[in-house]
Amino acid sequence: MYRYDSYDQSIVDTRVEEFRDQTQRRLAGQLTEDQFKPLRLMNGLYLQLHAYMLRVAIPYGTLSGKQMRKLGEIAAKYDKGYGHFTTRQNLQYNWIKLADAPEILAELATVEMHAIQTSGNCIRNISSDQYAGVAADEVADPRPWAELLRQWSTFHPEFTYLPRKFKIAVIASEEDRSAMKLHDIGLKLVKRDGQIGAEVYAGGGMGRTPMVAPQISDFVPEDEIISYLEACLRVYNRYGRRDNKYKARIKILVHELGVDEYKRQVEEEFAHMRILGLNPPTEELNRIRPFFANPAYEQGLSDDLDRSDPAFALWADRQVAAHKQPGYAIVNISLKPRGGIPGDASAEQIELAAELAENYSFDELRVTHAQNLVLPHVKKADLYTIWQKLDAAGLAEANLDLITDIIACPGLDYCSLANARSIPLAQKLSERFASIEQQKDLGELKVKISGCINACGHHHAGHIGVLGVDRKGVENFQLSLGGSGAEDAAVGQITGPGFSEDGVVDAIEKVTDLYLAQREEGERFLDTYRRLGMKPFKEAIYG
Amino acid sequence: MVEFLSFREGEATQEPAVTVESFTGQSNSTAVRIEAGEDARELLPYLDRLSLVEVNFPAFGDGRGYSAARILREAGYAGELRAVGDVLVDQLVAMRRCGFDSFRPDKALDDDAAERALNRYADVYQKTVDGRRPVWAKRHPENVNG
Numbered sequence: 001m002y003r004y005d006s007y008d009q010s011i012v013d014t015r016v017e018e019f020r021d022q023t024q025r026r027l028a029g030q031l032t033e034d035q036f037k038p039l040r041l042m043n044g045l046y047l048q049l050h051a052y053m054l055r056v057a058i059p060y061g062t063l064s065g066k067q068m069r070k071l072g073e074i075a076a077k078y079d080k081g082y083g084h085f086t087t088r089q090n091l092q093y094n095w096i097k098l099a100d101a102p103e104i105l106a107e108l109a110t111v112e113m114h115a116i117q118t119s120g121n122c123i124r125n126i127s128s129d130q131y132a133g134v135a136a137d138e139v140a141d142p143r144p145w146a147e148l149l150r151q152w153s154t155f156h157p158e159f160t161y162l163p164r165k166f167k168i169a170v171i172a173s174e175e176d177r178s179a180m181k182l183h184d185i186g187l188k189l190v191k192r193d194g195q196i197g198a199e200v201y202a203g204g205g206m207g208r209t210p211m212v213a214p215q216i217s218d219f220v221p222e223d224e225i226i227s228y229l230e231a232c233l234r235v236y237n238r239y240g241r242r243d244n245k246y247k248a249r250i251k252i253l254v255h256e257l258g259v260d261e262y263k264r265q266v267e268e269e270f271a272h273m274r275i276l277g278l279n280p281p282t283e284e285l286n287r288i289r290p291f292f293a294n295p296a297y298e299q300g301l302s303d304d305l306d307r308s309d310p311a312f313a314l315w316a317d318r319q320v321a322a323h324k325q326p327g328y329a330i331v332n333i334s335l336k337p338r339g340g341i342p343g344d345a346s347a348e349q350i351e352l353a354a355e356l357a358e359n360y361s362f363d364e365l366r367v368t369h370a371q372n373l374v375l376p377h378v379k380k381a382d383l384y385t386i387w388q389k390l391d392a393a394g395l396a397e398a399n400l401d402l403i404t405d406i407i408a409c410p411g412l413d414y415c416s417l418a419n420a421r422s423i424p425l426a427q428k429l430s431e432r433f434a435s436i437e438q439q440k441d442l443g444e445l446k447v448k449i450s451g452c453i454n455a456c457g458h459h460h461a462g463h464i465g466v467l468g469v470d471r472k473g474v475e476n477f478q479l480s481l482g483g484s485g486a487e488d489a490a491v492g493q494i495t496g497p498g499f500s501e502d503g504v505v506d507a508i509e510k511v512t513d514l515y516l517a518q519r520e521e522g523e524r525f526l527d528t529y530r531r532l533g534m535k536p537f538k539e540a541i542y543g
Numbered sequence: 544m545v546e547f548l549s550f551r552e553g554e555a556t557q558e559p560a561v562t563v564e565s566f567t568g569q570s571n572s573t574a575v576r577i578e579a580g581e582d583a584r585e586l587l588p589y590l591d592r593l594s595l596v597e598v599n600f601p602a603f604g605d606g607r608g609y610s611a612a613r614i615l616r617e618a619g620y621a622g623e624l625r626a627v628g629d630v631l632v633d634q635l636v637a638m639r640r641c642g643f644d645s646f647r648p649d650k651a652l653d654d655d656a657a658e659r660a661l662n663r664y665a666d667v668y669q670k671t672v673d674g675r676r677p678v679w680a681k682r683h684p685e686n687v688n689g
Contacts, residue, residue, distance in 0.1 A: 007666050007678040014664055021659075038604070039633060121604065151668045151678070157640035158613055158671070161606025238582075238610050276617060278670050280679035281686040 001064050001364060002147050002291040004112045011154065012114045019043050020102035027099060042160075044118030045101055048416050052096040055118040056108060060128035060146040060170070061089030061367040065358035068365050070111045072350030078104055083350055085335060085343040087407055087458055088167070089127050089367040090118060094414050116154060121162045123153035123233075127169045129177050130366040133292055134376045136324045139191045142172040144289045145198075145225065148280065152226050159233045163240035164248035166233070167205075170198075178369055179485035181213045182206055182461055184250045185232060190219065197221045202232060202262065203254030206455035210491040211251040214259045216266060222285065227278045231269035235262065294325075295362035295377055301327020305380055312387050314436065318398040320383065329380050331361075333373040333390060334397035334405065338434050339427050342408040343371030352393045360386055369458075369485075370407055370446075372400070402439040403447055403512070404430040407458050411451030411468065412475075418451035420468025420475040421501075425449055428505050433512075442512055445525045448483075461485035463526045464511065465492045466504055477504040481511065481537055482529045493534055495541055507541045514540040544651040548635075549623075550644045556595035556623050576627075583611035590620045598643070600628035609641045616642035616672035632656045636664065642672045 004012070019039075026036040040046075044055035056071070063071075071091055075083045078100045079093040086092055096104070108114055117124055126146045133141040149168060153159075159166070169180045172189035180186035186201040197219045204213025220228045240253045254262045303326060307313040321330040333353060335343050345353070353373055357365045360382045366374035378386060390396040399405045406429060409415065411422030426449055433439055448462030452469070459465030465480040476498040483492030499507055512525070514537055519528045529537065549555050560576035567585055574595035577583055586593065596615060598608040612624055623645055626638050630648035635657055638646070646652070670677045680687040 005682070007681065011664065011666055011668075011678075018663060121606075154668050155637070155664070156669055157637035158609045159606070160637050161604050161609065161634075234610050238607055242579075242605060242607075272617070276670075280677075281683050283683045283686045284679045287682065 001062065002059075002143075002288065008151070009109075009112070012109045012112070012116070015043075015114060015116055016102065016105045016109050019105055023098065023102050038120070040101075041119045042117065042122070043101075043105070044115035045096070045098075046119060046416075048094065048414050049412075050414070051094065052098055052101065053414065054093045054096045054101060054104060054115060055086070056091045056093070056113060056115050057118050057125040058090050058113075058367050059150045060126055060132070060143050061130055061369075062128075062132075062143060063357075063365040063367065064111075065354040065363045065365070067111045067113055068350060068354035068357060070107060070113070072347045072354060074104055074107060075350060076347035081347045082344055083347070084341075084410065085345065085367050085371050085373070087369050087371060087409075087456060088125060089130075089369055090125055091367070092410075094410070119165075120160075121164050121166075122160045123156060123162075123166045123168065126150050126153065127167070127178055127183070127369065129171045129173060130368040130374045131177060131321070131330060131376070132172070132366075133294070134323050134325075134328075134330055135173050135175075136322065137174055138172040139189055140172050140196055141292045142170045142187075142189055143292045144285055145187070145189065145222070146170045147288050147291075148226070148285060149229070152229075152280075158230075159237060162233070162237055163242045164245065164250075166236075166250065168229075174487060176485075176487040176489070179458065179461055179489070180204075181489040182210075182458075182485055183213065185229065186213055187225070189222075192219055195221060198225055200228065200232070202266075203251040203259070204489075205249050205251040206458060206460050207249065208246055208453045208455070209249075209251065209255075210455070210460035211255065212489045212491065213251075214254070216259065216263045223279055223282055224274055226280065227274045227276070228266075228270055230278055231266050231273050234269050234273070235265045239265075295364075297325045297328060297377070298379070301379060301381065303327055303380060305383065309384070311391075312384055315387050315391075315396055315398040316383060318400050318402070318440075323377070325377075327380055329378050329383060331375040331378045331383070331386060332368075332400045333375065333395050334399055335372050335395075336399055336405050336430065337394055337397050338404070338430050340430070341423050342406050342426050345373075349393050349395055352389065352395070356386055356389065370401075370405065372405070398436060399439060401444045401446065403433045403442050403445040403464075404439060406430065406447045406449060407462070408449040409451050409456035411449075411457075415451065415456075417454055418468070419453075419470035420451045420477065422449045422451040422457055422468060425466065425468070425477065425501055425504065428501065429508065432505050432509065441516070443524055445512070446485075447508075458485060459483070460491045461489070462492060463524075463529070464508060466508075469498065471498065475501065477501060479504055479507055479511075479541070481534065482526065484526060495534065495538055497542070510540045511537055545654045545657065546647065546651045548646040548652065548657065550639070551623055555645060558595065560595060560597045577608070577611050579605050579607045581611075583614045584618075586615065586620075587618050590615070590618060590622075593620065593622050595623045595625060596620065597625045597627050597647075600626060600630055600634075603629045603631050603634055609637065612638070612641040612643050613672055632660050635660050640667065640669075640671045640673045640675070
């Protein structure tokens, strides 16, 4: 875990005082809402349908037990007792009072956390692989680079008023668990001749014009990544569209210029910027790297697991992933209970996760973009105890990557942008497909629901995606098939006319029935869809 | 309240700024005004004869002027670089960091608020053109020149 030094702490503390001053001016009537809005948005404070929403940054999805405990305390003290984990590995509180916001930020600062740049047209929180540091197939732990980028992007003076928001992901494995190619810029660390560098992808994104990012460089040496990104951002800041907010993301610029022309402009800018001394010295990366060193694993542990309790065995088979260290495992904690709200955790559940991290996972937790939690370093011998504690807290659902492991945005229940309610649909789907035997039979199936065209629920990247729209004042749900946010990233195709809430649940069942009838040995839903194409699915749904 | 803010020694340039088009044409002017969307690099051949570049911010959320300013400073422009238009207290620090050294906002600024904003953050994370040493340079003084 990275720890702040006095510089980092001072910058975050100063931000708290700055925002306290701004909030007091607003509460005293010295600032109008119009004047205050851009200031609060720079700090992740949105005015939603019923209350203020505060979005807290969880850099690259990594948390300590102490930080997690603080998130739970804030949920209990200032919210209605819940936190909502988001698709950008952050946490949102949906019921915040403006007057409390400065104090919440002050409490966060005591555990080296903040809400800086969790909204606004700036570089947002850097996301990364939830298995960073424990995945067997990574070339390096990507988080030291992500931390370097966190610092570089914090209050970047040139890139604080971009045409639109800007999201960066950093991964270091072949398997993409972060939807890297659906970010404005995705970095994939690779090794060439013993040197680490990054493949760079630019212009991915969801929203109303989904795009999979094309590669713009196959190798930027690690000590030039910052200046290369400055070049990418400068070209975007100067030439990205500002006439229409729906065409302002970098994906539109890359698309309209063409990837070769965008790349040419970046290279030209990079040739100029690389000699300006913008990159921190190698020693800075060397300073950060030890914070993410392996914890003191016990050696010589057994990989045996007592599977005599069938309920435990069911959970372990689904939620536990292979760890690079013998005798250890990665535990995925599902935040998708039957009939629940995807990504929501109660203050008590957050507290339990903190305690489990402290006692069983070297004081470390991760948040995934699929709105689940991870205990990254668990002794296999402790798995049974952990499962019992999770089960007692309603956190032992065994549905990782199954049809009820649904991503959903907050939708019209909370969000002022939404056209339709995502949460009730997610709840209905999880009831319809509640049978774990049925879910296991269906296998890996990623369902993603967005309550409006902005696509916060990643519906374009769903094997099955649902988009809620408003049709003459009535909620209507469009179905899409064949998307993927993984290394085989793809944008889903719309099936045809939309449905009512119940109708889309029925349609999804028709789709899964066809898959079960048509699949060949070893095929996931996505594979069958890719082999058969849309036509038979369309016939099954509308025929 | 303050209508003009300068961090330069001596008098501010009084000459009215002309458009980029008329400047690069044949003007003898030494002051030019860049609108959002115009390419600051068109001025690079003429930096020696310029004493004032105004960069207009049509709305505070239009950040193109930050890049324009930094490009000019990176190319060695040492004359007055003035931010005009929708310039608010909350943008002053970022503008200073990108090389602006004078400000003529559409609406006058509160002196105290400007003073507080400019002195609030003791440290910065990025190297830009303002000469401030970023945190990483302070952390590794032996490895960073200047």
